[in-house]
Amino acid sequence: xxxxxxxxxxxxxxxxxxxxxxxxxxxxxxxxxxxxxxxxxxxxxxxxxxxxxxxxxxxxxxxxxxxxxxxxxxxxxxxxxxxxxxxxxxxxxxxxxxxxxxxxxxxxxxxxxxxxxxxxxxxxxxxxxxxxxxxxxxxxxxxxxxxxxxxxxxxxxxxxxxxxxxxxxxxxxxxxxxxxxxxxxxxxxxxxxxxxxxxxxxxxxxxxxxxxxxxxxxxxxxxxxxxxxxxxxxxxxxxxxxxxxxxxxxxxxxxxxxxxxxxxxxxxxxxxxxxxxxxxxxxxxxxxxxxxxxxxxxxxxxxxxxxxxxxxxxxxxxxxxxxxxxxxxxxxxxxxxxxxxxxxxxxxxxxxxxxxxxxxxxxxxxxxxxxxxxxxxxxxxxxxxxxxxxxxxxxxxxxxxxxxxxxxxxxxxxxxxxxxxxxxxxxxxxxxxxxxxxxxx
Numbered sequence: 001x002x003x004x005x006x007x008x009x010x011x012x013x014x015x016x017x018x019x020x021x022x023x024x025x026x027x028x029x030x031x032x033x034x035x036x037x038x039x040x041x042x043x044x045x046x047x048x049x050x051x052x053x054x055x056x057x058x059x060x061x062x063x064x065x066x067x068x069x070x071x072x073x074x075x076x077x078x079x080x081x082x083x084x085x086x087x088x089x090x091x092x093x094x095x096x097x098x099x100x101x102x103x104x105x106x107x108x109x110x111x112x113x114x115x116x117x118x119x120x121x122x123x124x125x126x127x128x129x130x131x132x133x134x135x136x137x138x139x140x141x142x143x144x145x146x147x148x149x150x151x152x153x154x155x156x157x158x159x160x161x162x163x164x165x166x167x168x169x170x171x172x173x174x175x176x177x178x179x180x181x182x183x184x185x186x187x188x189x190x191x192x193x194x195x196x197x198x199x200x201x202x203x204x205x206x207x208x209x210x211x212x213x214x215x216x217x218x219x220x221x222x223x224x225x226x227x228x229x230x231x232x233x234x235x236x237x238x239x240x241x242x243x244x245x246x247x248x249x250x251x252x253x254x255x256x257x258x259x260x261x262x263x264x265x266x267x268x269x270x271x272x273x274x275x276x277x278x279x280x281x282x283x284x285x286x287x288x289x290x291x292x293x294x295x296x297x298x299x300x301x302x303x304x305x306x307x308x309x310x311x312x313x314x315x316x317x318x319x320x321x322x323x324x325x326x327x328x329x330x331x332x333x334x335x336x337x338x339x340x341x342x343x344x345x346x347x348x349x350x351x352x353x354x355x356x357x358x359x360x361x362x363x364x365x366x367x368x369x370x371x372x373x374x375x376x377x378x379x380x381x382x383x384x385x386x387x388x389x390x391x392x393x394x395x396x397x398x399x400x401x402x403x404x405x406x407x408x409x410x411x412x413x414x415x416x417x418x419x420x421x422x423x424x425x426x427x428x429x430x431x432x433x434x435x436x437x438x439x440x441x
Contacts, residue, residue, distance in 0.1 A: 044182075045189025046092040048102060055086040055137035059112070062151045065143070071405070072147070075430035077438070080151035082113035086142065088135030090166045091190035096179045096276045104165035105187040106134030106142055106158040108150035109200060116201035117155045118236070118441045120145070121188055123180070123210025123217035124158065126268070128309070130172075130301045133165035134158035141211070144425060148433045154441075155195065155202070159187035161217075163301055172301050174272030175247060177350045180217035181224035184208075188233070207437050208238040211425055212372060215243020215363075219352045219380075226358050235359035236440050239432040242365050242372050242424060245352040245380040248344065250373060255320060255336050260370040260417050261306075263315050263326045267292070268300040270343065273350070279342035287331040287343075289324070292316065353383040360390045362436045364428035366406070367397040371420035394435075396427050 042048075062080040066072050073079060087107045095101040110117055122145045124134055134142050135158075142158065150156045161183055163172025173179040188206075195202065208225075210218035219240040225233045244250050251269070254262050270287060274280040274297075281287035288296050292315060299314055310317040319325035321332045334341045339348075361384070365377040374395065381393035396402050409423050410416060 042092040042100070044092055044094060045186045045193065047190055047193060048090040048092065051107070051194055052088045052135070053085060054088055054106075054135050056111075057084045057086065057137075057146065057151075059083050059151070062147065066147050069426075072426060075426050076148055077152070077430075077434050081153050082110035082151050084146055084150045085109045085111055086135060086137055086146070087194075088133065088166075089187075089190050089194060091186060093162070093183050093186035095162065095169055096173050096176060101162060102166060102168040103162055103183050103187065104133060104135065104160045104167065105190065106136075106139075106156075106160070107191050107194070108142070108146055108154075108156035108158070109195070110150055110153050110155065113153055115153075116203040117153055118203045118205035118207065118437070119155045119157060119188070119191075120149045120207045120209060120437070121157045121159075121184055121218070121221065122149070123184060123208075123214035123221065124161070125210070125212035125214050126174075126264075127164065128264075128301055128306060129303065130164060131303075132301070133160050135160075135165070141214075144429055148429045149437075152433070154207075154437070155191070155200065157184075157188050157191040159183045171275045171298070172272060173276045174268050174300070175213070175216065175244065175350050176273065176276045177216070177220035177352065178224065179276070181221045184217065184221040185225065185229065185233075203441070204234070205236045205441055206233060207236055207440075209241065209432050209437075210243070211241040211428065212243065212420070215240035215372075216245060216247075216352065217243075219243060219245055219361075222357060222359060222361065223352065223355050227355075237360045237362070237436055238357070239362045239364060239436045241363070241428040241432065242369060242420065243352075243363075243376060244372060245363075245376045247351045248347040249379060250376060251347055252336055253373070253375070255332055258318065258320050259373060260420075262320055263318065264300070264306070264309070266320060266326055267296050267315055271297050271300065273343075273346045277342070277346050280346055281331060281343065285328075287328060288326060289328055292326055353380045356387040357384060357389045357391060360392075360436075360440075362392045362394060362432070364394045364396065364431045366419060366424040366427070367395045368406075368410070368416055369420045369424065370416045394431055396424060396431075399427075399431075402427050 059080040090104045093103045124141050145156045162169040208218045222238045284293040309315045363377045365374045367374045384391040
């Protein structure tokens with residue numbers, strides 16, 4: 001395989017986009033304002049206002065942006081087949097409390113190529129800025145979703161999740177599987193309403209995917225669709241990528257073997273679940289050491305990028321426990337040893353290894369991932385196999401064509417920290433499109 005220069009894709013905050021001029025963006029500063037009002041009693045998936053077109057991308061523009069990374073066109077599978085329109089939709093969904101809420105989504109619609117089109121629901125990775133929105137044409141995950149799917153003839157529905165974009169919720173229910181699924185399902189309903197009104201023909205094929213947090217969210221969406229909405233949605237196949245499926249094991253294991261960016265995962269995950277359930281900890285000071293406890297609630301998502309969280313003293317850069325660490329000794333001991341505690345019960349409630357997928361599922365992960373351990377995929381695959389589920393697990397390290405490029409990029413970077421956010425995404429996207437979705441489209 002040709003040498004692949006790293007896609008500078010950060011699922012933990014914005015980074016410089018190498019294709020901005022082709023996507024019509026001058027900077028990576030987001031200007032979408034959060035809606036201040038709540039939802040109403042409209043049906044879930046109902047649209048609020050008119051969709052907004054945020055970019056029109058010609059095939060030539062898309063090809064130029066993909067060509068800027070040597071080897072990427074081969075990973076995609078060929079040049080753009082379609083021009084693409086990117087739109088923002090605001091729609092009715094539901095908050096974790098059950099109250100109505102508003103959310104936004106990005107929608108990639110193929111143009112100037114023959115339909116009908118299959119649909120991909122893409123679930124984005126962890127984001128630290130509240131202003132994040134998948135309808136932003138400079139967004140890096142939007143670029144990949146466009147290059148691999150929309151420009152190749154897929155409609156792509158990209159929910160922003162509650163707490164982001166135009167959401168009416170003032171927090172993000174991070175890692176709460178029901179919320180992630182509800183938002184994605186309602187985003188798909190909203191997109192279908194809009195596409196039908198515009199006369200965009202659907203092939204009826206439905207694919208679910210997502211990376212990092214989005215892998216967890218995509219799997220959650222499949223579970224809820226198959227359990228609660230089987231008459232409404234027929235899933236063709238799914239491809240969760242590099243997600244936290246074994247949530248309990250990930251958190252417990254990290255206490256003894258910390259992962260890269262583990263303090264961000266713990267701060268975001270614990271406060272997000274606390275906001276939903278209210279019993280993860282009694283007070284912030286019971287779970288988090290000083291000085292972190294004073295400002296940890298409401299910190300994520302917020303207005304600070306990853307580096308600023310550390311340099312401004314909002315979170316410790318590495319230590320989860322011990323002097324200067326994020327967690328109190330008592331809370332860490334409870335998390336590690338007390339399966340009946342609130343934190344362990346809520347983590348277990350949001351594990352995704354205790355069900356049986358029905359639609360074909362292909363998980364993709366990389367064995368050297370230091371942010372989301374590949375153990376998430378191996379535990380899920382083993383659990384599903386015991387139940388006879390149609391699930392395949394692919395480790396990027398086992399693909400001979402990818403191995404030299406992975407090794408070269410790690411050597412050039414001098415750190416494995418680039419693996420999760422830069423090296424693995426374009427490779428897992430390639431597996432998902434070419435090996436999983438295209439044969440079934």
